[in-house]
Amino acid sequence: MTAPKINGIHHVAYRCKDAKETVDFYQRVMGMDFQLAFAENEVPSTGEHDPYMHIFLDAGGGNVLAFFELPEQPDMDRDQNTPAWVQHIAFKVDSLDDLMAAKANAEAEGLEVLGPTHHGIFKSIYFFDPNGHRLELACDIGTEEEMTELRRVAPEMLEEWSRTKKAPQHAAWLHEKARDEH
Structure with missing residues (x-):
């Protein structure tokens, strides 16, 4: 098959x-x-x-x-055994300007918006729809080299996570990049 x-x-x-x-x-x-x-x-x-x-x-x-x-x-209700931040729908926007405009629009609608949050290779904002679904709007900022490196280490990271259930350090540079830009 x-x-x-x-x-x-x-x-x-x-x-x-x-x-x-x-x-x-x-x-x-x-x-x-x-x-x-x-x-x-x-x-x-x-x-x-x-x-x-x-x-x-x-x-x-x-x-x-x-x-x-x-x-x-x-x-309707959400899975009470899963934190509210886990289950979400993430949408892509084209630029940081678009992300900030979306944030301003959501806030003008009276929504509480978290972010932008820096994830190293993308920045995002978060808010909830009227049904309680968490929404994320994300803008890619990573370079092709960074994406290539993340794809390269993904199998190693998954293997280490499977053994230890601790965050692997194969992409520690990603978190440092996010910290450095704050």
């Missing part, structure tokens, strides 16, 4: 509290175009009765972000 050749992500789907509020937020704050909506009373894949609204937003570059509103299910 041969693994399939994946040609990108068709869409990524999350749950939302209110489909209209979610579309409005992503249009206003994130500049995304509302593409499609599907509504069913039965789930096509399982046949279960579970009315839903499924919305699709253009996340740029052929990427699609989707949400389900499920009015007959218990209120």
Whole structure:
């Protein structure tokens, strides 16, 4: 057997509290175009009765972000065993100017924005959507040489992490770069 050749992500789907509020937020704050909506009373894949609204937003570059509103299910919640900072949706912006403009826009919408945070090869800001999903906007700042080095040490880092469950030091220069620029 041969693994399939994946040609990108068709869409990524999350749950939302209110489909209209979610579309409005992503249009206003994130500049995304509302593409499609599907509504069913039965789930096509399982046949279960579970009315839903499924919305699709253009996340740029052929990427699609989707949400389900499920009015007959218990209120949504997040995984209580995972810190809030872990599960997030990260979007790319083209420049530091774009990142700072996005921060100003989000703050003008009344959102609490964290950052920019310097990650060595990118800078990012963080905030939450009306559903409690953490969003990240990131701008790449790493050089091709830095990216090549990170790709080179990735297998070694993963192997060391698997053995020790401690942060490997193979890319300590990355953290030093971030500290030096603060």
